[in-house]
Amino acid sequence: MGLQDILLSLLREPMSGTELIHFFRGTIHHFWQTDLSQIYRALEALDREGYVRAESMPSSKGPARKEYRLTKKGRTRLAGWLRQKAVVPPHKFEYLAKIFSVTADAHPRKRALELMRSMRGEVIDAVVQLEAIEHLMSATPGFPNDMPANMFYPWLTLHHGLMRRRALLEWIDESIVRIERRSSEADNAGESGCPADLQRMLEDYRAETEPFSQESHRS
Amino acid sequence: MGLQDILLSLLREPMSGTELIHFFRGTIHHFWQTDLSQIYRALEALDREGYVRAESMPSSKGPARKEYRLTKKGRTRLAGWLRQKAVVPPHKFEYLAKIFSVTADAHPRKRALELMRSMRGEVIDAVVQLEAIEHLMSATPGFPNDMPANMFYPWLTLHHGLMRRRALLEWIDESIVRIERRSSEADNAGESGCPADLQRMLEDYRAETEPFSQESHRS
DNA sequence: ACTTAGTATATGCAAATGCATATACTGAAA
DNA sequence: TTTCAGTATATGCATTTGCATATACTAAGT
Numbered sequence: 001m002g003l004q005d006i007l008l009s010l011l012r013e014p015m016s017g018t019e020l021i022h023f024f025r026g027t028i029h030h031f032w033q034t035d036l037s038q039i040y041r042a043l044e045a046l047d048r049e050g051y052v053r054a055e056s057m058p059s060s061k062g063p064a065r066k067e068y069r070l071t072k073k074g075r076t077r078l079a080g081w082l083r084q085k086a087v088v089p090p091h092k093f094e095y096l097a098k099i100f101s102v103t104a105d106a107h108p109r110k111r112a113l114e115l116m117r118s119m120r121g122e123v124i125d126a127v128v129q130l131e132a133i134e135h136l137m138s139a140t141p142g143f144p145n146d147m148p149a150n151m152f153y154p155w156l157t158l159h160h161g162l163m164r165r166r167a168l169l170e171w172i173d174e175s176i177v178r179i180e181r182r183s184s185e186a187d188n189a190g191e192s193g194c195p196a197d198l199q200r201m202l203e204d205y206r207a208e209t210e211p212f213s214q215e216s217h218r219s
Numbered sequence: 220m221g222l223q224d225i226l227l228s229l230l231r232e233p234m235s236g237t238e239l240i241h242f243f244r245g246t247i248h249h250f251w252q253t254d255l256s257q258i259y260r261a262l263e264a265l266d267r268e269g270y271v272r273a274e275s276m277p278s279s280k281g282p283a284r285k286e287y288r289l290t291k292k293g294r295t296r297l298a299g300w301l302r303q304k305a306v307v308p309p310h311k312f313e314y315l316a317k318i319f320s321v322t323a324d325a326h327p328r329k330r331a332l333e334l335m336r337s338m339r340g341e342v343i344d345a346v347v348q349l350e351a352i353e354h355l356m357s358a359t360p361g362f363p364n365d366m367p368a369n370m371f372y373p374w375l376t377l378h379h380g381l382m383r384r385r386a387l388l389e390w391i392d393e394s395i396v397r398i399e400r401r402s403s404e405a406d407n408a409g410e411s412g413c414p415a416d417l418q419r420m421l422e423d424y425r426a427e428t429e430p431f432s433q434e435s436h437r438s
Numbered sequence: 439a440c441t442t443a444g445t446a447t448a449t450g451c452a453a454a455t456g457c458a459t460a461t462a463c464t465g466a467a468a
Numbered sequence: 469t470t471t472c473a474g475t476a477t478a479t480g481c482a483t484t485t486g487c488a489t490a491t492a493c494t495a496a497g498t
Contacts, residue, residue, distance in 0.1 A: 002313050003454095009320035018476055026421040032316055033309035035456065040478060063463045063476050082324045085337045086313035088345070088387075090252035094221050094305035096376045097251055101228035103368045105301045112372065118304045126307070136420050142405075145397050149322045149406045153331065154417055156397070157315045160390050167386030168307075171379050178364050178375070186361075187368045198373055201355050202245040222484095237446055254486065259448060282446050282493045 003034055003042045005081040007068075008051060014069040016057075017043055026133055027154060030161045043068055051077055095119050109187040112179050120172050123165050130162045222253055222261045224300040226287075227270060233288040235276075236262055245352055246373060249380045262287055270296055314338050328406040331398050339391045342384050349381045 006028060010020055020043075021036050043066075046052045051074035056064040070078070098115055105111040137155055140147050144155055225247060229239055239262075240255050262285075265271045270293035275283040289297070317334055324330040356374055359366050363374055 001453095002311060002316070006316045006320075009316065009323055012323055016476080017478095023418055023421075027417065028316065028319065031310065031312040031319075033311070037457080037478075038455075040476095044478085059463085059476075063461085065476070078323055079325075082317055082321065082330055086317060086334075088314065088338060088341050089310050089312050091250065091308050091310050092221060092252070093250040093308050095307065096379060097221065097225045097228065097247065098301055098305060100247065100373050100376045101225075102301065102372050104228055104231055104297055106298075108368055108372070111301055115305075119307060122307050133421070137417070140416070145401060146405055149327055149401075151417060152397075152401070152405070153321050153327065154319050156394050157319045160315060160387075160394075163386055163390045164383065167382055168379075171382045175375050175379075178371075181364060182368075182371070183365070186365055186371070197359070198246065198356070198370060199242055202242075202352070235446080236448095240446095256448075256487080257485075259446095263448085278446075278493085280445055280494055282491085284446070 002032070003038060004046055004051070005078065006032060007039070007042055007046065008070065008074050008078040008081070011052060011068055011070045011074070014055075014067045016065045016067050018065070020068075027158075030130065031157060046074070050074075103187075109179055109182065109184070113176060116172050116176050116179070120169065120176075123169050123172065127162065127165050127169065130158060130165065134158055134162065221251070222257060223265055223270070224297065225251060226258070226261055226265065227289065227293050227297040227300070230271060230287055230289045230293070233274075233286045235284045235286050237284070239287075246377075249349065250376060265293070269293075322406075328398055328401065328403070332395060335391050335395050335398070339388065339395075342388050342391065346381065346384050346388065349377060349384065353377055353381065 007020060010023060010028075015023070017036075017040050021039055024034075024039070043052070043054070047054045047068070050071055052068040053071055054066045054068050056066055059065045095115055099112055102108045102112045102115070134155070137143060137147075137151065137158070140151050142148070144152065144159070146152075147155065226239060229242060229247075234242070236255075236259050240258055243253075243258070262271070262273070266273045266287070269290055271287040272290050273285045273287050275285050278284045314334055318331055321327045321331045321334070353374070356362060356366075356370065356377070359370050361367070363371070363378070365371075366374060
């Protein structure tokens, strides 16, 4: 239900769906990707359950705008949400999966470099976008640490996006160098199978932690 | 269908579901979280569509193990997958959403610090785990850059996990300092609403890029 | 013999996701 | 005056998730 809470947090002043969608871009969207159909659905659910109240405002352009306004109940929920912890999210990073198994390819080094470079392009585009926004914000008095709270905290999240992507870029560039410096033999010789050594190596480790172990469900 | 491809990439030597699950932990799991039910489902689909062939091996302990073996078709698919680009994945980082809107709380500074510290604990745990695995790998001859290819590329992905999380930690620690240094007035005074300035500021930006815009679907 | 623990493979299901498409209304262009 | 482009809100639907639970078989304890 994360999206619902996020919408509540943005509705401290009444807004319509489209306004929320616009606000998302350039702010929340950098750490919470979603699409407009989900926003409208979430708003409908919030309205249905009484966290917001929708008010139709006839619009001069297009169909009636619906303005959403926080209710008492919504404010309570928002306060509770802010007090709760969250979790650092998992991800599904397909690029890494390919690099992990790149020895399944006939030309591991070439393939790995291709993957790295393609990733690099994507990340740079994202960094450029974030930098553009940060540049807009840098005109604010007190930038960054002494900006008004309602600019400062959003900036922190933007800055996170930048640091995270710059770290990724750094890893990519380091990795490209590492790969280029490896001898051709190292990449092409050896068993091309799954790293059996690694597998053995991990047996000890496995004993200690347990991601998806089948919890005994009777007790 | 990412998981299916990943499983193919691990099946360069035949394995059973449980073996794959074990291998996942400590390697793939750090950048591709999933659970065992999904692995079995994916294996079933791969078998049904002829990418792998399952072979039941009566086991001395428990029910018959099913060994999955790549077919020609599977090998072809794997090769194709490795040649394709991927995308840097989106994420849903609820912590950041809370920090973004922390001014909705009565005590933004206090709340923000709580969130940061709770996040910090999580990240440190993850770093410790990854470091333990890297330490195991560090015994390999040639570590890191001249290890055999089937250790080197997996290590790259592990190292990515470490760098990414260390960057997050760095951001958290920087942010804690920034927040602590802000004057109390800065955090509590000012309008507590949504950052209207930010909203205005983003209007220009919006013109240029377009995340979820409603593409005109006739043309 | 009978329960319990352990291993291995699966199923059920509600919710979330992503993407395409529909509806509805306005103002301007052809 | 019909068509088009734009704005705003929604619906449809197949797929993917996450989590809980089921099934099936073995080996040991008691």
